[in-house]
Amino acid sequence: MARGAQRRSGRPRTALLDRDRIGAAALALVDQTGDFTLPELAQQLGVRTASLYHHVDGRAGVIELLRAKVKDEMDVTTLDDPSWQVAIGGFFRSYRAAFAAHPRVVPLLATTTVRSPEVIAAYDKMVVHLTDNGIPLERVMTILTALESFAIGSALDLAAPEVMWEIPEGVDAPRLAEALRGQHDARGRAEQAFERGLDQLLAGIAEEIEARRED
Amino acid sequence: MARGAQRRSGRPRTALLDRDRIGAAALALVDQTGDFTLPELAQQLGVRTASLYHHVDGRAGVIELLRAKVKDEMDVTTLDDPSWQVAIGGFFRSYRAAFAAHPRVVPLLATTTVRSPEVIAAYDKMVVHLTDNGIPLERVMTILTALESFAIGSALDLAAPEVMWEIPEGVDAPRLAEALRGQHDARGRAEQAFERGLDQLLAGIAEEIEARRED
Numbered sequence: 001m002a003r004g005a006q007r008r009s010g011r012p013r014t015a016l017l018d019r020d021r022i023g024a025a026a027l028a029l030v031d032q033t034g035d036f037t038l039p040e041l042a043q044q045l046g047v048r049t050a051s052l053y054h055h056v057d058g059r060a061g062v063i064e065l066l067r068a069k070v071k072d073e074m075d076v077t078t079l080d081d082p083s084w085q086v087a088i089g090g091f092f093r094s095y096r097a098a099f100a101a102h103p104r105v106v107p108l109l110a111t112t113t114v115r116s117p118e119v120i121a122a123y124d125k126m127v128v129h130l131t132d133n134g135i136p137l138e139r140v141m142t143i144l145t146a147l148e149s150f151a152i153g154s155a156l157d158l159a160a161p162e163v164m165w166e167i168p169e170g171v172d173a174p175r176l177a178e179a180l181r182g183q184h185d186a187r188g189r190a191e192q193a194f195e196r197g198l199d200q201l202l203a204g205i206a207e208e209i210e211a212r213r214e215d
Numbered sequence: 216m217a218r219g220a221q222r223r224s225g226r227p228r229t230a231l232l233d234r235d236r237i238g239a240a241a242l243a244l245v246d247q248t249g250d251f252t253l254p255e256l257a258q259q260l261g262v263r264t265a266s267l268y269h270h271v272d273g274r275a276g277v278i279e280l281l282r283a284k285v286k287d288e289m290d291v292t293t294l295d296d297p298s299w300q301v302a303i304g305g306f307f308r309s310y311r312a313a314f315a316a317h318p319r320v321v322p323l324l325a326t327t328t329v330r331s332p333e334v335i336a337a338y339d340k341m342v343v344h345l346t347d348n349g350i351p352l353e354r355v356m357t358i359l360t361a362l363e364s365f366a367i368g369s370a371l372d373l374a375a376p377e378v379m380w381e382i383p384e385g386v387d388a389p390r391l392a393e394a395l396r397g398q399h400d401a402r403g404r405a406e407q408a409f410e411r412g413l414d415q416l417l418a419g420i421a422e423e424i425e426a427r428r429e430d
Contacts, residue, residue, distance in 0.1 A: 034322065035249035103326060107249070107318045110371035113378050117386045124388035131390060137397035145372060145408035146365075146415075153368030156325035157360060163328050171332045173339035175346060182352035193360035200361075200419040201412060 017047055019055050023065035027102065030066065034104045038062070060112060067109050067116045073098040076122050084129035085202055091122065092151040096194060099155035106152060134212045135205070143208075147201055154194040162187075232262055234270050238280035242317065245281065249319045253277070275327060282324050282331045288313040291337050299344035304417055306337065307366040311409060314370035321367055349427045350420070358423075362416055369409040377402075 025044045029036040038059060042049040056062050074097075078090025099106055114120065123144065130140050165180050167173050183189050240259045244251040253274060257264040271277050289312075293305025314321055329335065338359065345355050380395050382388050398404050 033250060034319075103322045104249075107321055107371060107374075111318060111374050111376065113376050114380050115383050117383065120380070120382055120386055120388045120391060123380075124391040127390040127394045131394070137394050140394040141398040142404055142407045142411060145404055146369075146412035149368030149372045149408060150361075150365045150412060151368065152371060153364030153366065154361075156322060156367055157364045159322075159326050161326065161328050165329050165335070165338075167335055168330050168332065171335055173335045175342040176335060176339040179342045179346070179352050179355040183356040189357055189360055192357045193364060196357060196419070197361035197365060197416060200415050204411070204415040204418075 017045060017051060017055060019065055021045065022052065022055055022062065023069045026062050026066055027069045027105065030105050030108065031102055035108070036062065063108055063112045064116050066105055067114065068118055070098050070102055070105060070109070071116060071118045071122070073101065074122075079122060079125040079129075084133050085206070087129050088126055088147065088205075089198060089202055091126065092147050092198060095148070096151040096155045096158065099152060100158035103156050103159040106156060110152065130205070133209050135209065136212075139208075143205055147198075150197055150201060154190070154197070157190050157193065160190065232260060232266060232270060234280055236260065237267065237270055237277065238284040241277050241281055242284045242320065245320050245323065246317055250323070251277065278323055278327045279331050281320055282329065283333055285313050285317055285320060285324070286331065286333045286337070288316065289337075294337060294340040294344075299348050300417055300421070302344050303341055303362065303420075304413060306341065307362050307413060310363070311366040311370045311373065314367060315373035318371050318374040321371060325367065345420070348424050350424065351427075354423075358420055362413075365412055365416060369405070369412070372405050372408065375405065 022041070022045065026036050026041055029041060029044060038052055039049050041062065042052055045052075052062075056065060074091075074094040076091060076094070078094070079087050081087045081090070126144055127140050130143060131137060135143065162185075165176070167177055167180075237256065237260065241251050241256055244255060244259060253267055254264050256277065257267055260267075267277075271280060289306070289309040291306060291309070293309070294302050296302045296305070341359055342355050345358060346352060350358065377400075380391070382392055382395075
């Protein structure tokens with residue numbers, strides 16, 4: 001009787017375990033603590049660590065679920081726009097917004113190999129945009145990497161506190177103090193910095209496309 | 216006798232506790248686990264948690280020590296160069312290299328207010344470079360933020376694995392596959408992407424300086 005009751009209370013939780021639930025629990029854990037272990041994740045989900053292995057390929061597999069989860073929060077519809085600027089600019093705007101909501105996921109994703117099919121599909125479309133516009137294959141990943149680095153760094157900046165700088169008493173930094181007084185509010189600064197930088201990086205690509213067309 | 220021995224073995228450890236040792240232990244902990252707590256840090260240092268408070272102002276204080284530690288690994292000598300391009304370009308190259316060695320520190324620093332005197336002194340010098348060259352005060356923090364976001368994102372890219380992309384069997388991404396085959400090695404790609412992006416952002420600043428000179 002007691003064993004039956006135990007099994008009944010255990011069964012639905014195990015039955016509900018799937019990749020989506022594992023990804024959501026991992027994301028919540030990383031948002032909160034900056035990392036995860038498989039035992040911690042199993043505990044959160046109310047299952048044994050061994051059960052996780054029926055669904056994911058260990059830690060690397062969970063990191064790919066995290067990547068797919070963040071990707072789910074992006075709007076990738078602009079990638080189908082005929083204009084490469086609209087497609088790529090829109091993708092990286094959305095990319096930045098999604099990572100800004102999960103800053104602590106960033107270093108985990110940045111230091112592991114990308115295998116998520118959804119992310120790979122998005123990059124494939126961007127490669128098509130750039131090569132169709134004359135960018136040589138061997139240049140494409142360099143260009144996308146620069147945009148990605150900028151978007152990731154800007155996402156972290158968007159997660160910054162309202163007051164990013166505070167000059168302590170006794171520290172002499174008169175010009176920085178003036179610049180801080182003169183700046184827009186923190187959110188406005190982050191937005192302007194991102195849009196400005198994105199424009200410059202896209203303008204650099206446009207120049208390269210133009211120059212190759214003239215060759 | 217036993218108590219005396221205890222005190223003797225305890226004393227040097229307490230006497231050696233200083234901000235530098237706390238910062239180094241916190242950096243090692245974050246490099247390894249992605250985060251720290253004050254009790255964990257105290258345990259690493261072999262002291263009581265309360266002892267930490269004699270040296271730092273809680274968690275925020277430790278984060279500022281982390282910031283100063285990473286800053287110690289940067290070469291800030293270019294900031295005194297008369298050319299703003301050499302000064303600012305050199306600073307962000309060094310900034311990226313220092314953070315690339317400590318990618319897991321990035322989100323902790325990016326989401327807390329900067330109070331470290333050494334970091335503030337470096338930014339004060341950059342504000343002087345830009346304003347002396349005619350950039351208006353209210354634009355300066357936007358410009359420096361864009362450069363910083365790019366350098367931070369590029370640092371994370373430098374910490375990326377040798378194989379950043381792996382298209383799983385059954386996933387169709389022919390153009391990305393071609394682009395990956397055509398690219399330079401991963402380290403080469405990261406270097407090229409950073410130098411390319413930094414050049415474009417610095418060129419944008421140069422254009423703004425030029426345009427304002429002509430006004």
